[in-house]
Amino acid sequence: MPVLLEAAQAPTLADLLTYLQQQGLCAQLMDQAAAAIKIQGIGSLQQASAQEISFLSNPQLQAQLQGCQAAAVIMTQTVYDQLPAKPHFAAVIFEQPYLMYALLAQWFDQSRLNALPSGIHPTAVIDPSAQIGAGAHIGPYCVIEAGVFIGDSSRVGAGTVIGAHSQIGQHALIHPRVTVYHQVIIGARAIIHSGAVLGADGFGFAPHPQGGWAKIAQLGGVTIGDDVEIGANTTIDRGALDNTVIGHGVKLDNQIMLGHNVHIGDHTAIAACVGVAGSTHIGARCIVGGAAMVSGHLTITDDVQISGGTAVTSSITKAGRYSGVYPFAEHKHWQYNAAVISQLSQLRKRLRTLEREAELHKTKQE
Amino acid sequence: MPVLLEAAQAPTLADLLTYLQQQGLCAQLMDQAAAAIKIQGIGSLQQASAQEISFLSNPQLQAQLQGCQAAAVIMTQTVYDQLPAKPHFAAVIFEQPYLMYALLAQWFDQSRLNALPSGIHPTAVIDPSAQIGAGAHIGPYCVIEAGVFIGDSSRVGAGTVIGAHSQIGQHALIHPRVTVYHQVIIGARAIIHSGAVLGADGFGFAPHPQGGWAKIAQLGGVTIGDDVEIGANTTIDRGALDNTVIGHGVKLDNQIMLGHNVHIGDHTAIAACVGVAGSTHIGARCIVGGAAMVSGHLTITDDVQISGGTAVTSSITKAGRYSGVYPFAEHKHWQYNAAVISQLSQLRKRLRTLEREAELHKTKQE
């Protein structure tokens, strides 16, 4: 199903295993004769064709091995040992098949990227004071303002605008139609998807004595660590005075909104449609589920998991999982129960009254 | 109020009725003399001017007919029969006035589109291997990559980027500043609004044994059927291995997020700000209200309606309407009641205790 390389361009299984070894993953091939097989792509157990490699990461799918058409399948030693017979595909043994799949998928995606046009497109408008690293690609209709620095081997997609004095580290992949405002610092190996807006003004106003709102101009910037991925149409506002700060290895899905002066700790992953209001600090290694919202000026400690759709309205000082979602139901059923919500406090009082009466009754009887 | 055509360009009422007939809608004009009236636009009963046509779709607005300035009004036979006298406007009789308004509005919008510049703008950067259909319009500063196919009579707005090997059917209307990544297939008559991003990477990571996250490169694509509309700043991610799939006639509002490998059935309509997490399948003819969220790996059957703001956290196997929204109230009132939420389980226990005591009491008395 996924894009295949033509046979002429395809790597052998041995090539792929060598690449994995360079990444620190040592997989074992059960049948050395299979090393020469050409691998043109990756597929799921059910969809992979005879030119592709597949993987079994979920032991419950073991039954799918029988009908699998793939040339090779990654599996654990335990799974392999349970096979009823020598398999009809090349077995690749590795204890974390899903991780191995992840790195192989990267290899195939990188081979696609390597084939794309490179160099600086003649239509790119680049300020003479900007520094473009060696091997960097700047796509058509990009605008690179004064004092910008773009690291070696980075790709900037078509129509992207990089504001004055911003910096992008090496080996970054900026997709088309991204906006980076002025004075935004982005680390190495960033992946930024189309429509992302980094460094727009935070939302700050003071009531004006003559009525209406006086804008607080946002003078801070944004600092983004290494190995950060930012999804499509996600927005990260610049700080009011100090910077908004995104740690190393942070992964942000699409349509996330991070307000001014938010801090996100290293390796925290946030799913789509999450909003984090201004000045909130989220710790390291947190996982925030989709469509959650976090109020402003809070502190969420490290290693917190927040369920999708939860509104976090106070700080969290203890690691663990937190939730707060109204359970859905058939509409009529929901209506009946939701009507009681506005009486909960009264219900509790009525219950207390009954309890007191029961107490009194018991006391009398004794 | 809406944009009017100049009298010289305006159609007669007869022209419009002929157009509707071609669409399968046979309306009846009560006074044939009115056929020659020039119609320069469409307005509501209260706002339409003497050069415009209006419509009565909601019988409760019947009283507005009296003061209506419109040259012509679409109404049902029933409404017409109830008029106290021959009306001062031309009556157009049709059993579904709202549908007739819809098609007339399309006619006026199409006449605006027809007047826009067409052809391939000289600034468009188009790879020589791309195929551009007859009569297609490619706007200024578009970038069309290798192997792209664009169908006949399609319009691609300014600054839109279409990635390698993507396809767009005929008679599509792609507004300015859209991003279509590589290998995204879009059917005929698509309408895609500005800021939409189709085919960005799904959000997939495996924990890396050395800490942090290993990216799962997203090798699948996106397949979008015919007659699909996609709203402004909506994002649809590409699949991990297989494709994300949007059926025929699906209507998506603004700022919707569909994760990787989501499937949306034919003619389903989704309102703004909805998020659907990865691998969830939503059936045909569903209606999802605004700001609803749907968790990942679920199956929602056909003909389901989900109320706005509902968090759907488990699969739905039965057609019907589902809801789950916390009722809002004056802040103080909400606070009192919300404080009880964290004690609900305790309250239920206390109620059970009282019930047991009451049971016991009754038993004793018998």
Add this chain to the structure above:
Amino acid sequence: MPVLLEAAQAPTLADLLTYLQQQGLCAQLMDQAAAAIKIQGIGSLQQASAQEISFLSNPQLQAQLQGCQAAAVIMTQTVYDQLPAKPHFAAVIFEQPYLMYALLAQWFDQSRLNALPSGIHPTAVIDPSAQIGAGAHIGPYCVIEAGVFIGDSSRVGAGTVIGAHSQIGQHALIHPRVTVYHQVIIGARAIIHSGAVLGADGFGFAPHPQGGWAKIAQLGGVTIGDDVEIGANTTIDRGALDNTVIGHGVKLDNQIMLGHNVHIGDHTAIAACVGVAGSTHIGARCIVGGAAMVSGHLTITDDVQISGGTAVTSSITKAGRYSGVYPFAEHKHWQYNAAVISQLSQLRKRLRTLEREAELHKTKQE
């Protein structure tokens, strides 16, 4: 921490006070000798350097004055009078330090804007019928369609597209990569952030008798007042027949979605990720918290505050604060209590039964 001007470009404290006076703010300098100090930027009490001005708006931070490095600090007379000794910085006395900071920050941001390139970039594609005001800046790769009007001294950032017959008032700041569709009217001094889409089609469909949906072409426009700010990736849809209307001084954060024919009253401020469905009218001077959602066809009166995350599903006729958020908790705790939500109606009945029995019991005993 924030961007500093070089000493040669920096204003003196006296320059800044004169500017504030022109804005109607009369601050008092306690030590006239300080008037000549060069101010290169603004910093918080803890971060400001010796070349910067700072401010104390929150009396609880008074202790930070001692270690403050700033050249000058804005404070109230009351705070000044409580200082234990003549301060080591220049004291600037003003009763609203936060407002003064706001205007000073504007000054510094304006000085940055003034230094940006201006004029019409040769790559901008501008229809001959468009009118561009005196001193306006049109950035690279902008597309300005027929009949557009852009007011004096306005800036239009790179890659922005302005559709036919739209108007932008004077002194506007349109950031890069904004889309304004056709017939959108925007007032003076607008600030519109990157990725915003103004005037895309509202979400309107009629069920088609032959199955599926018939599009209601959206013939209305958008009217936006003076002094409006619109955040990154926010979308405002055009009206179906009449216009969508945004009042004067309205402030919209990022990723907000306003449906067709929404009206927002003057000086209302809406935080990020809010959705307002079609035809809803929100009054003047309202404040809507982040990620709130407002259903369609409602009327919210003036001076209403809606807490973040609240779903407003019915009209509000009385000013005040409204909330409706499910309280979050540790996951297990949430699970226990959420399980009771679906029994609330039953619980109320059981409670009522017990109350009746208790009544009966008491009656018997009397």
